[in-house]
Amino acid sequence: MVIHNIIEDIVFGSIDNIFQxxxxxxxxxxxxxxxxxxxxxxxxxxxRCQPHYILSNRGVARLEQKSLQWQQLEADIASLIHDGLKRVKHNQRPNTSHDDSVTVNEDEPRPVYNIPVIMGRIFDGATFAPLSGVQVELRWNGSLVSMRDQNWQNPYVLVANTAGAFTFWPAAVNASASDNHKIFEYLIKIEHPEYETLTHFFKIPVVSKIQKSVSFSIDRTFKLPDLYMFPPDDSGQDD
Incomplete structure (x- = not known):
């Protein structure tokens, strides 16, 4: 079992963006x-930040309920980064070679398509209550999409304390070169014995980069429209 402080992802991702x-x-x-x-x-x-630990994509799904708080947190982190840069500049380690030519995170210098975190919510179409116990699948070309690591599940089963939210972070896809444009066509399939099966098709345009994305950030997500499920006798939503 692996737990992870997601604040580290946000901090390192913000540092890389600010440096660039x-x-x-x-x-x-x-x-x-x-x-x-x-x-x-x-x-x-x-x-100077309070840690926030998660175990899987359920932890990220809970962040959807606090999106405004996390946007403010990222702004606060950006301010701290600028303060930290100034302090580090005036207190550089004397026994270190400060070589600016070393690029950050080049452990996998190959072109890839970094698929953003996919987030969505599922509700009962009659009561508008968030659902739980529902299985959600993310598919591409007829198969389940591989996730970033073992902490991100696909299929994903909704739990009560995520208020109907689900998340997927697909693994990076190899590209032939950087700056290539590709549209990924995905399918969300949602099943529960008390509801009609729901399918939702969507597309995500992605530009390939040399660097593999390794950090999660709220502002690098792809949010789906709210989805609604109906019992078999009701008219439902089928995209």
Missing amino acids: SMQKEGNPENFCFCEQCRLDTACYVLN
């Missing part, structure tokens, strides 16, 4: 973007 943005702007404040300074900045931020 500053580099594109020419780094006017002359910050160091080496791996050591990146880690020192991350430690500065993490020591």
Whole structure:
């Protein structure tokens, strides 16, 4: 069993985005973007954030209920990162080679399509109550989609304390080169013995990148419209 502090994902993802943005702007404040300074900045931020542990995609599904809080948290983290950069700049480790040419997270330098986290909610079409005990599948080309790691389940069974929310984070898909455009056509299949089976088709456009995405962020998600299930005798929704 593996537990994970999702705040680490948000912090490291935000640091990478901020570093890349500053580099594109020419780094006017002359910050160091080496791996050591990146880690020192991350430690500065993490020591000032309350951890939030999850075990699986159910933990991420619960974040959907707190989306505004998490958006504010990401803004607060961005502010802490800028503070940390300034402190690290003036207190750099003297025994470290501060080589800015080292690119962050190049453990897998190959072009891939980074599929965003897919989030959705399922409700009873008659009562509008969020459902639980419902099995949700994510399919592509007729098969179940492989997930990012073992903590993300597919199929996914809704539990009561996620208020009908489900999440999937598909594994990265290999690409022939970077900056290729591809549209992924997915199918959500939802089943429960008390309801008509529901299918929902959708498309996600993705541009391939050299770097594999390793961190979760609320602002890098693909949100589906709310879905509604109906008993067999009622008219239902079938996309």
